[in-house]
Amino acid sequence: MPDEKLDVLQGTLALMILKTLETMGPLHGYGIARRIEQTSGDLLSVNYGTLYPALLKLEQEGYIASAWGVSDNNRRAKYYRLTRAGRKQVQRETREWEQTTAILARFLAEEKS
């Protein structure tokens, strides 16, 4: 099953993580991964080898913060939450992404016509 899924497009993972945290609130790494997979309609698979470094990078840049907490089923897990800078970053990146997709869409439309 996994080999049919797409890998996350380079550069989009960070935005996905940030958006997930914005809509879901604080979440642990596993939760983030599952949420991304579900949102994509199980079309995407999150490579854990890139998820955790990406989380670390965002944390180092100050967009997210982490703390240890307890999960639903009483298990210790590291929870990530959006910081104020992260919230702004989501808006900024969302705008950029929308622009990019709009431009691409126009290109693709031309090709077709």
Next chain:
Amino acid sequence: MRFLRAWFARLGELVFKQRRDVELAAEMESHLQMHIADGIRAGLAPEEARRQAMLTLGGVEQVKESYRDRRGFPVLEAGIQDLRFGLRLLRKNPGFTAVAVLTLALGIGANTAIFSVINAVLLKPLPFDQPDRLVKVYHTPPQASFPGIPTFSVSPANFLEWRAQSQAFEGMTAYGFRRFTLTGKGRPEAISVGLVNSGLFSLLRARPLIGRVILEDEDEPGRDHEVVLSYSFWLEHFGGDREIVGKNIELNAEPFTVVGVMKPGFDFPIVRNPNLRVQLWKPMAWTDRERAVRDIHNYLVVARLKDGVSLKQAQAELDGISSRLMQLYPRDDKGWGAIAIPLSQDIVGEIRPSLLILLGAVAFVLLIACANVANLLLARTLSRRKEIAIRAALGAGRGRLLQQVLSETLLLALAGGLLGLIFAHYGVELIVNYLAQRLPRSREIGLDGGVLAFTLGVSLVTGFAAGLLPALRLAKEESNQALKESPGQVASDAVGSRTRSVLVVSEVALSLMLLIGAGLLIRSLWALRSVNPGFDPHHVLAMGLSIPPTKFTGPAQQIRFFSDVLERVRTVPGVESAGLNDDLPLGDGSHEPILAEGWPVVPMSDLPEVDVRVISPGYLSAMHIPLLSGRDFDDSDAQGRAGAALISQSMAKQFWPNENAIGKHVTLYFYPQLTRVVVGIVADVKEDGLKQKRAAVELYFPLAQLSAPKGLEWQSFGMDMVIRTAQNPSSIAVALTEAVHGVDPEVVLLNVRTMDDLVSASLSPQRFTMLLLAVFAGLALLLATIGIYSAISYSVSRRTHEIGIRISLGASPADVLLLVLRQGMMLTAMGLVIGIITALVFSRLMATVVYDVKPSDPLTFVAVALLLACVAVVACYIPARRAMRLDAVVALRHE
């Protein structure tokens, strides 16, 4: 900004590395567990759920690895790791570490010590504003009268013309030295005074610490009783009294007003001889008559070039002025040119080649040290081949391996540098206290910031140089092969042994060159020591008797005073004979033109010049200067009697080659009122120093027939006394002092020392270079010996198996001995040949510092090569003997 923030975060990670590793592991674990739980909830069996989870997650280690890469700075971390690993390795091999660090410390220490000397003497700019614009201006004397003397001091009238006519200089000023007696403050003391034109301080752009410098109108006769003190004189004699300005001090029993004190670093003129260091400055205040003197050259001149004027332009201008002066004043100035020399070159000129030779020498020592350490490392890295091959197999890149080896040698070199600094500290102390007294600016020698930076730089370069060879060697390694080998048995050592051979050969060559350099200098010093100075310095005490120049109103009083002193001194028990001379040999003296019987009467500048000395009866016998014919001076050579003179053998030969010189008449140009008759001929004495090559053309006349030079006022002057004693001359120094002070308590005794000391002090610069070079050559020899020894013993232990086979096949112990010796001696011989060829090229650079020895002196070359060969045999013999005594059975089992 974000980027910077991330960087800081990553830097921080370096510190909390371990904690973050534990955290990551926990996070992964919780991730895994949640995944499994989800699987179970979805109805999978726990085992299957676990398997699925693991599959999705992928390799936990890979995740961790990429996480770590993001977290910190992998390169930096690896560096720290390498340093740690290196440190651990070094700690595990204390013997190796000690030898390597010590070797490097010796090399780096020697470099640091010599660099600190060079830094102070050659590199640091002179302590004046824009010192590169300052020049000394000298006369160039006519070569016919002054053969081999390139520069000469300057006469006042000529200096004034240069100053008035030249455009190239912002300023030009003359100065001189004089000894004054500091009186009115307890025991009289002789001090060195700089006589300066008022323009000197502004020319040097030197400002006083307190008070002011000398004003222009104070440079007039009669208004010149003002002085500026040096900082050290002010501290020593007035305890740094800030109220000193305006107070009087007494020089030669006359009052002088202190107008200022200079800053601590101000030192002018910068002199080689610490005894001459100027303690205070006084206006020159030439009288009109002194300003007109054109034929007596006894002042020094310093000038500052105008901005934009080159030395060449200034020289051209001086040449023009000189040739005009030659035409205007042919009687005095014919043949007298002028030359401008940069001040820094004037100060360090002579010592520069020696210092550069020493710098080259220590660089060689460091190279040898590097080669030794590289050799040791090579042996060790080869025994670590397997470990390194495993690392390579596990994915360590070539660069990573290089980095690891280099970081280890860098550690070694830094440790060596640190220890080297300690060595250098003591070395510099030794050099300053015992060897560098005659070096200009020796007070500035020390381990300062510049030197420390140099040491750090040298250490880093050394670390790379020593590590590069072994590191590259390793990186070439074929890991497959290394893995297959059993430890200790290495078949493919061909490359390693070739590298080692190259190192040994170059060590031998380098140390041979150093030894040859040292050998040449030792031979020179030896030659100098065996030069006959013309007198016998043993058991002779010398002292300067300094009297204020205005103390005696006429020559008669001075003559009486000195004869009283001699009479008193001769009664001191232990004194065999005593005499006086106005200038002791082996120093500077005065050259004077003379008119000699049978020689044409020509203008002064064409007259032959001779060394003229004023002596008393007893001088020749105290100095054991042989009287070859005629008679010595005696009491009959007095004022009002026929003038008498003694001349040296060379002078007799030069002036009256095929005649008897005794009975000939000579007249000193400056004392035309008295014609003197040659009464005796004495042996030549080296007046300039033992190195003197020019003929010793010397004339002595008796103190008792002294008069003022024609046309000048009488000025009394001090003399040097020499006393020959029966026992150790120093033992009666106190009694002699008392005897002199018994005649006149105001006389100041200067430089009381034995003539032996005087002779040896005159060789001080040569000894400085020779001793240091010998020490470095010795060091090089030691290091090269260790190098040969370790290379050969390493090779013997490598070849144990092979030697075992040879023995069991019937090789005798002698065969084995020869086998090993031949290997070592082949390398040594190659090193010797290369070294001799290079030394032949390089030793030419030493031509200026050797005396009476050809730079390609075959004796030195052969002796040094033999010495090195012998040492090499010993170094090879020890491992060879070990090989010889091998038990075949044990050797064959040896792995």
